[in-house]
Structures are given as C-alpha cells and as structure tokens.
Amino acid sequence: QVELVESGGGSVQSGGSLRLSCTASAYRNSNYCMGWFRQTPEKEREGVASINSDGSTSYADSVKGRFTISRDIAKNTLYLQMTSLKPGDTAMYYCAAEIRRWFCPLDGSVFTSWGQGTRVTVSS
Numbered sequence: 001q002v003e004l005v006e007s008g009g010g011s012v013q014s015g016g017s018l019r020l021s022c023t024a025s026a027y028r029n030s031n032y033c034m035g036w037f038r039q040t041p042e043k044e045r046e047g048v049a050s051i052n053s054d055g056s057t058s059y060a061d062s063v064k065g066r067f068t069i070s071r072d073i074a075k076n077t078l079y080l081q082m083t084s085l086k087p088g089d090t091a092m093y094y095c096a097a098e099i100r101r102w103f104c105p106l107d108g109s110v111f112t113s114w115g116q117g118t119r120v121t122v123s124s
Contacts, residue, residue, distance in 0.1 A: 024076045091119075
C-alpha cells in the first residue's frame, strides 16, 4: 500500500472550479492505477474518475466534460480539476490507489489504499 494525502477541497459557488490534489508516498515505481471517489451521508460511495498507469482515464457520466483527472509521476501527485461545479457535487472526496494493478475500473472495491478525504461544498 501507499499513503495518500488529499488537499484542495473547500467551498465554492455553483459554476466555480476547484482542483484537488493527492500526494502519494514514494513507491518503487508508478505502474499502478489511481482514482477519485466521493461520498455523502445520503449516498453510497461513487466513483468519480480513475487513471491507469498508461494514462488512460475513466469518468463517471455525471462528471464527464466537467472534471479532469491527471497525474504528475515526478511529484507522486494525482489531481482532479473540477469545473462547472454543481451543488450535487458536494461530497467528501477521496483519493485511492491500487499498487498491484496497472489498470483499474472505476470501482472502489479494487482499490486498497485510501486517503483521509477532503471536503467539497458547492452552494447554489
């Protein structure tokens, strides 16, 4: 497993933007997949976006065209650029990684390393 620390959450008005960051502890290589998930007290955990070691990405339909996942290998950092935010995007956002796989579906059950979460609040 790797240790993950998220940052960048906050409060923003509808239509605004935020960028989340997730810094991973050093690992012998970067050939593993990572992802962003979110959860509210009312909903089950939802996959937001994932990125594989070859750079391929997957997005939930609800965020396609608005969110962009990216990764800086040299900085061991994962990003989630969020634009055109809506109140429905309000949630605790979690970074996840799975060092045993280079490819991960957008399914939280395959990830074994998780961050502590960062809160995003979007007001109307």
